[in-house]
Amino acid sequence: xxxxxxxxxxxxxxxxxxxxxxxxxxxxxxxxxxxxxxxxxxxxxxxxxxxxxxxxxxxxxxxxxxxxxxxxxxxxxxxxxxxxxxxxxxxxxxxxxxxxxxxxxxxxxxxxxxxxxxxxxxxxxxxxxxxxxxxxxxxxxxxxxxxxxxxxxxxxxxxxxxxxxxxxxxxxxxxxxxxxxxxxxxxxxxxxxxxxxxxxxxxxxxxxxxxxxxxxxxxxxxxxxxxxxxxxxxxxxxxxxxxxxxxxxxxxxxxxxxxxxxxxxxxxxxxxxxxxxxxxxxxxxxxxxxxxxxxxxxxxxxxxxxxxxxxxxxxxxxxxxxxxxxxxxxxxxxxxxxxxxxxxxxxxxxxxxxxxxxxxxxxxxxxxxxxxxxxxxxxxxxxxxxxxxxxxxxxxxxxxxxxxxxxxxxxxxxxxxxxxxxxxxxxxxxxxxxxxxxxxxxxxxxxxxxxxxxxxxxxxxx
Numbered sequence: 001x002x003x004x005x006x007x008x009x010x011x012x013x014x015x016x017x018x019x020x021x022x023x024x025x026x027x028x029x030x031x032x033x034x035x036x037x038x039x040x041x042x043x044x045x046x047x048x049x050x051x052x053x054x055x056x057x058x059x060x061x062x063x064x065x066x067x068x069x070x071x072x073x074x075x076x077x078x079x080x081x082x083x084x085x086x087x088x089x090x091x092x093x094x095x096x097x098x099x100x101x102x103x104x105x106x107x108x109x110x111x112x113x114x115x116x117x118x119x120x121x122x123x124x125x126x127x128x129x130x131x132x133x134x135x136x137x138x139x140x141x142x143x144x145x146x147x148x149x150x151x152x153x154x155x156x157x158x159x160x161x162x163x164x165x166x167x168x169x170x171x172x173x174x175x176x177x178x179x180x181x182x183x184x185x186x187x188x189x190x191x192x193x194x195x196x197x198x199x200x201x202x203x204x205x206x207x208x209x210x211x212x213x214x215x216x217x218x219x220x221x222x223x224x225x226x227x228x229x230x231x232x233x234x235x236x237x238x239x240x241x242x243x244x245x246x247x248x249x250x251x252x253x254x255x256x257x258x259x260x261x262x263x264x265x266x267x268x269x270x271x272x273x274x275x276x277x278x279x280x281x282x283x284x285x286x287x288x289x290x291x292x293x294x295x296x297x298x299x300x301x302x303x304x305x306x307x308x309x310x311x312x313x314x315x316x317x318x319x320x321x322x323x324x325x326x327x328x329x330x331x332x333x334x335x336x337x338x339x340x341x342x343x344x345x346x347x348x349x350x351x352x353x354x355x356x357x358x359x360x361x362x363x364x365x366x367x368x369x370x371x372x373x374x375x376x377x378x379x380x381x382x383x384x385x386x387x388x389x390x391x392x393x394x395x396x397x398x399x400x401x402x403x404x405x406x407x408x409x410x411x412x413x414x415x416x417x418x419x420x421x422x423x424x425x426x427x428x429x430x431x432x433x434x435x436x437x438x439x440x441x442x443x444x445x446x447x448x449x450x451x452x453x454x455x456x457x458x459x460x461x462x
Contacts, residue, residue, distance in 0.1 A: 008185060016177040021170055028162040035158055039151045040127075044116070047129035050079045050144045051114075055133055079144050080122060086139040097122045102130075102143035124149055187216045191223070203231040251282040258282075310459050311349055314341045314377045317387055319349075320356035321375065324364060332370045335360070339377025343385045346459035347436045355432040358425035359389050359452050366393035367449075380455065387454040396444040404442065405430040429454075 082102040083092040093101070100121035114131040126145035133140045191207045198205055206227060209220045262275035317337040328335040345352075356375075363373045371392040380386045396404060405426050430440050437457050444450035 008181075010178075010181075012181045013174060013178045016181075017170055017174050020173050020177075021166075024166055024169065028166065032155065032159060032162070036151075036155050039154065043127055043146055043148070043151060044129070047079075047116075047127065047144055047146055050146075051129060051131050051142065054081065054142055054144065055131075079146055080126065082143045082145075084141040084143075086141070091140070094122075102126070102128050102145050118148065119145070121145065125152075184216075187211075187220070191216075191220055195223075198227075203227060203234055248286070251286050254282050255279050307348055308346050309349070310344050310346055311352070312341060313343045313345050313385055313387060313456070314339050316349060316352050317356055317375045317377060320353045320360060323353075323357055324360050327361070328364050328373065331364065331367070333364060333367055334372045335364075336373075337375035337377070339375075339387075340379065343377055343379055344459050345385055345436070345456045347456065351432045352436065355429040355454070356387065356389075358429040359454070362425055363389055363391035363393065363450075363452075367391045368393070379458065383458050385456055385458045387456075389452045389454070390449065391451075392449045395446040395448050396442070396450055397446055401442050401444060405440065 080094040080097055080102065081092060082090065082094065082097065085091055090101070102119060102121055114129065116127065116129050118125065118127050120126070125148045127148050128143050128145040130141060130143040133142055187208070187210045190210075194205065194207050206224045207220045209217050209224070211217045212221060258275050258278050262272060265271055314337065317339075321335055321337045325335055360373065360375070367373055373392075374388075374390050376388045376390070378386055378388070433440050433454055433456070438455050441453040441455060442450065443453070
C-alpha cells in the first residue's frame, strides 16, 4: 500500500513535480511535433522546388528518348529522379536507385496532377513527390525523392535530449520545490512551536507574524485575535470568580456571625426569632444573587428560551413601573411611564420587564428622597424605538460609564452591598436588551442625574 506523505511540504513537492512533469511532457510532445512538422514542410518545399527545376529543363530529343539540359545534372545527389511515360515505361532513373523504382509511390490519378508518398528505395527511406507533366505533347510522370533519414535522425536526437533532460530537470525542480516549501512553511512551524508553549498562564503571548499581508500572516493575525478574545474571556472569568466569591462571602459571613452570636447568648426566644429573621434575609439575598448569576449564565450560553411576540412598549414599561411603585413611595419618589402607545416591539414580555425593573430599581436606589424618575417611550428613528429612563441621582463620571454594565461593577467603590446591591442588575439588563437585538445607551454627568436609553427594533402591528 502506498502511504500518504505525512508532511505538507512533501505533498506540495510531489504535487509540484507531478504538475511540472505533465507540463514538461506536453511541452516536449508539442516541441517534437512542431519540429517534425517543420522539417517535413521544409522537405516538401525542397521537393516542390525540385519538380519546378525538372519541369524547366526536361525535353524530348526524339520519341522514347529524354534529354536534359546541362544544368539539370546539378539536381542529382540530394534528389533522386525517375521519369515514366504515360504507359509506364521508364525513361529516366537516377543511378543511385539501382534496381529500385519510385513508381511504387502513389502515381497521380487522372484527375490529380501530383501526389506524395513515403517509399523505401535505393536502400533508404524516401519522401517522393510525383507530378504529371506534358512535354512537347507527351504526358510524363516525374517522381522526385529525398531522403527522410536526416529528418528522422534529427528528430531522434531531439527526443533523446528531451528524455535525458526531463528527469534531470525534475530532480532539480524537486530539490528546489522542497526547499521553497520548507521556506514557505517555516512560519507555520514557528507558529506551531509558539502555540505549543502557550497555556492559561501565558495567554498574553502571541503568534509571530512574519508578513502580515500574505495568507500565513492573515492566519496568524486571526489566531492572535482569537487568543486576545480568549485572554479577555479568561480575565473576565477570573474577575467573575473573584467578585462572585466576594459577594457570596459577605452574606455567608453574616449568617455565620449571627448564628454564633445567637448560640453564645443565653436562651431567649425573642433573640432567636430576630437571629433567624436576619439569617433569612441573608438567605434571600443569596438566592437573589444566585438566580441572577444563573440567568446571566444561561442567557450567555443561549439556553434562555425566548418566546417572542409583538408587544406594546408603553404597556411593558408601565407593567415594570407598577412592580416598583411601592419601593419608590418609601422614598417619596414619583415614578411615571408615558409615551406613544402605538409603538410596538417584538420581544419576550417577562425578559423585557426584568430589564426595565433592573434599570428602574437602579434609578430608585441612586435618586434622592422625593426625587422624580420618568420613563419616556418614543420613536427615535425609522424602525427604532426607545425607552428613556431618567433619574435625579448623583450621576456617573465619564470614566465609569463604559464599565457600569460589567458584572459586580460599582461606580462608587465605597458603596456597601446593602446600598448598591450585588452589581448585577445593569449587566442583566444589558444582556437582555442585546438578546432582543437592541442596545443600552447612557448619558450622565456628575450631579445632574443619568439617562439610560434602551433602543429596540420596532415591529409592525400585531
